[in-house]
Amino acid sequence: MEHATSSNYSWIDFVFSVIGVCTFLVDWGSDVWVAAEFYxxxxxxxxAVLVGLMVLSSVVVQMFSWFWLKYDRELPGFSAQTGGGTVLFGDQxxxxxxxxxxxxxxxxxxxxxIRQGFKVWWRRQEGSKYAVYLTHDLSMLRLIETFCESAPQLTLMIYVMLRTNKARTVQFVSIVASTTSIAWMVVDYHRSLRSFLSDKAKQGWGSSLIYFLWNLLLIAPRVATLALFASVLRGYIAGHFLLLWSIFVLWVWRxxxxxxxxVSGEWLYRATVGLIWYFSWFNVAEGRTRGRSIIYHxxxxxxxxxxxxxxxxYRDPVQTEPxxxxxxxxxxxxxxxxxxxxTLxxxxxHPTLWRPLVREPGLPNDLPDAEVSFRDFSIQDGTPSSQLLNKRMARHATHFYSVQGVISNNDSAARAELSHL
Known part of the structure; x- marks a missing residue:
């Protein structure tokens, strides 16, 4: 039974990369525009709040990006893979x-x-594996940016609308678009995880729709509830966040x-997961996923x-009556x-990872969202038989896609098979 993942870089991957750049630039421009409006x-x-969120999000994303580049530079074959302009200033x-x-x-x-993807897709040059590798890292970085910036900004937008008691059509459109964008980024991340499964397990339209809907329907009321609370007790929302964030970070550490x-990178990751959990569930460790999910929800x-x-x-009955x-x-x-x-x-x-039928006692049943992570792939030397593996992403995928009761000593071999690019 084969479980190697596809490493072919398609035109869809290229389009997603282009859209990612456009989204990044539009998002940055809109943030500056809104900040200027406030000023x-x-x-x-x-x-000040908006600029603070922008700076915090940017710094966190840049730190993850630098940590990963630093880790990758220590891998065999990195210079060969990133030379010749494959990664912009990657060798400097x-x-x-x-x-x-x-x-x-x-x-x-x-x-x-985009550069590497264009060379692979349009010019048919070598480098498909590394183009996929770059795409996976970007998907994770976009997810981090979404929950570090977009989700808090959406909460702020709803809060301002409630406090001013003014709701223009453009505000409603912006809120709906932002909420949809957050849910879509989660689906995009999920799509990247799926690339580590066999072709038969690739995400179809029905699966994507259900996945999008449950994220939308869970994230939207969470953000709205936070904004409502802040609208009546503005001074307490920061304390509420710090309290829950501290609890979540402790849980991640446990x-x-x-x-x-x-070590420093791991604590950055744990702090970021604590922020993500403030808005949405994200599985990060092996074990009984269902139990942790039930506790979280x-x-x-x-x-x-x-x-x-x-x-x-504490609401104003007259102002909020409508x-x-x-x-x-x-x-x-x-x-x-x-x-x-x-649940549906x-x-x-939900696809499950293939596991041998024989299972040793005491081994965990489930694996985390982060375990088939983008950071778990390794760059090996340029021999024809070498494989380009993004171990970070592969680890997150094995956390996310798991089947209970079927893990054995061959688990490591199965994961290696799963993460082939």
Whole structure:
């Protein structure tokens, strides 16, 4: 039974890379435009908050990008794979570091992916494996950016609308577009994970739709609930975030994650996962995935209920009269429907990793979202038989796609097979 993943770089991969660059530039431009609107409108507090989110997100993404480039440089064959302009300034350490300090490393990765993808797809040159490798890293970086910047900014947009009690059509459109974009980025990440499965397990339209819907229906009410709470107790939302974030980071640490190749990098990853969990579930460790997921959603449901009840108690009945009852009913119902769609997905559409039927006692049943991670592939030397493996991504995939009760000593061989590019 074969489980090697496809390493062929297609026109779809190239289109996704181009769209990624366009999205990055449009998102950056829109952020600057909104920040300018706040500044020239005299709303300096919101200007500072927005700029702070932009800077935080950019710094986190650049740090991940630099850590990964640093790790990859230590792999055999890196210079051969990245020479000749394959990776923009990839063989110039000081220049690459300067670009990351100037917050341009992420953009350079996008440009490198497009250049290499164009050579492979249009000119039919060698390098398909490394083009796929670059695409996988970008997918993970976009996911990190989404939850470090887009999700907090969406919460801020809804909050400002509630506080000012003004809702223009453009604001509604922007909120809907942002929420949809966040859910789509999660699907894009999921699509990258799927590339580590056999062709028969590739994500179809039905599976993609269900996956998109349950993420949309879980993330949207979570963001709205946070904004509602902030609209009545603005001074407490920061404390709420820090409390939950600290709990989540502690939980990640307790799961003994090993996504990064250094201690400092691993703590950056754990801190980032804590931020992601503030908005959405993300499996990061081997073991009983279902149990952890139930604990997480039970906790978030309880937290959301408390936040919603707090908003209801402290709200201005006159100002919120047009929509308060509708939100009180719609938000919990939407979250419940999202959980039902998630259950439907895992029962009907979720692929499982192949595992030998013999299982040794005491070994974990499930593997994490992060285990088939983009960072787990290795670059080997340029011999004809060598394989280009993104171990980070492969590890996240094995965490995400797992089957209970079928892990054995051959697990490492199965993972190696799974992560072939």
């Amino acid at each position: 020239y409108g005299g709303e300096f507090f919101w200007f 350490v000081k220049v690459s570091l300067l670009l990351h300090v100037l917050q341009l490393g992420f953009l350079c990765r996008h440009i490198s992916a 799961q003994r994650t090993d996504f990064m190749d250094s 039970s906790f978030i449901t309880t937290d959301g209920g408390i936040l919603l009840a707090t908003w209801w108690f 929509y308060d009852l509708a939100l009180l009913i719609t938000l919990p119902f939407t979250y419940l429907v999202g959980l039902l769609f998630k 997905y895992y029962y009907c559409f």
